[in-house]
Amino acid sequence: MAKLIEVCNVACKKDKKHVIFSQLNFDVNERDIIVLQGKSGAGKTTLLKCIAHLNVYDGEILYRGGTAKAHGVPVFRTRVFYVPQRPALLPGTPRDFMATVASFQSRKLNSESDLANAMDISKGWGVDHELWDRNWTSLSGGEAQRIALAAAVGLNTAEVLLLDEPTSALDHHSTKLVEEFILNALRSPQNGLKAIVWITHSEEQARRVGTRFLRISTSGCEEEPLMPEP
Numbered sequence: 001m002a003k004l005i006e007v008c009n010v011a012c013k014k015d016k017k018h019v020i021f022s023q024l025n026f027d028v029n030e031r032d033i034i035v036l037q038g039k040s041g042a043g044k045t046t047l048l049k050c051i052a053h054l055n056v057y058d059g060e061i062l063y064r065g066g067t068a069k070a071h072g073v074p075v076f077r078t079r080v081f082y083v084p085q086r087p088a089l090l091p092g093t094p095r096d097f098m099a100t101v102a103s104f105q106s107r108k109l110n111s112e113s114d115l116a117n118a119m120d121i122s123k124g125w126g127v128d129h130e131l132w133d134r135n136w137t138s139l140s141g142g143e144a145q146r147i148a149l150a151a152a153v154g155l156n157t158a159e160v161l162l163l164d165e166p167t168s169a170l171d172h173h174s175t176k177l178v179e180e181f182i183l184n185a186l187r188s189p190q191n192g193l194k195a196i197v198w199i200t201h202s203e204e205q206a207r208r209v210g211t212r213f214l215r216i217s218t219s220g221c222e223e224e225p226l227m228p229e230p
């Protein structure tokens with residue numbers, strides 16, 4: 001399977017003195033769903049942001065053998081797509097967010113159909129179209145999460161999705177709908193999605209979606225075997 005992301009000797013600090021993690025080494029390959037685990041504060045979100053080129057770090061992170069800069073950061077961000085845990089921190093409305101992504105050179109031609117596609121996906125998850133014109137700050141946590149995910153999947157530009165507790169604000173039924181859709185997108189030849197790194201604190205969800213399990217701590221990361229049923 002093709003190697004999509006290479007994380008080579010990556011380290012990150014909170015400040016000059018305090019290390020969050022160091023010596024992280026792993027690859028993300030085509031068809032992987034890597035469940036990222038670790039104690040609260042271990043640096044899971046920070047690592048996703050490093051991979052997404054949203055956080056500074058030491059070491060090297062490559063996507064298809066090149067750095068984010070070598071690919072061009074806007075294009076890189078459409079291919080390696082970070083979905084935040086709290087989209088409410090984004091400015092403007094979800095429609096504005098789609099317009100921003102569409103303004104990236106590589107997406108200009110498809111902006112209308114991208115938006116329609118994303119809105120239809122979110123509708124399937126119980127989110128009405130009009131919510132795309134409300135400010136992120138006025139959406140509930142669960143509405144914002146479903147819209148951010150629908151945007152990421154609907155754009156259909158991402159080869160690697162970086163999902164930061166994507167269903168933490170959702171009820172069980174919505175969680176199952178979202179999981180099923182994302183897993184189908186990964187399997188579908190029509191969708192460009194090839195791998196996912198997924199943070200979850202739910203052991204049940206990890207078991208349902210994960211193909212590999214990575215635990216991070218201050219001193220590095222360890223790959224764990226497939227989790228047995230309780």
Ligand SMILES: Nc1ncnc2c1ncn2[C@@H]1O[C@H](COP(=O)(O)OP(=O)(O)OP(=O)(O)O)[C@@H](O)[C@H]1O
Pocket residue numbers: 014015020038039040041042043044045046047
């Ligand atoms: N911008 C920042 N400045 C200083 N410290 C930060 C910053 N961002 C994160 N941290 C710290 O880095 C550590 C790792 O945070 P991070 O959010 O990555 O952990 P996490 O494993 O995702 O936690 P959780 O499971 O609670 O969401 C925490 O101690 C956090 O307080």
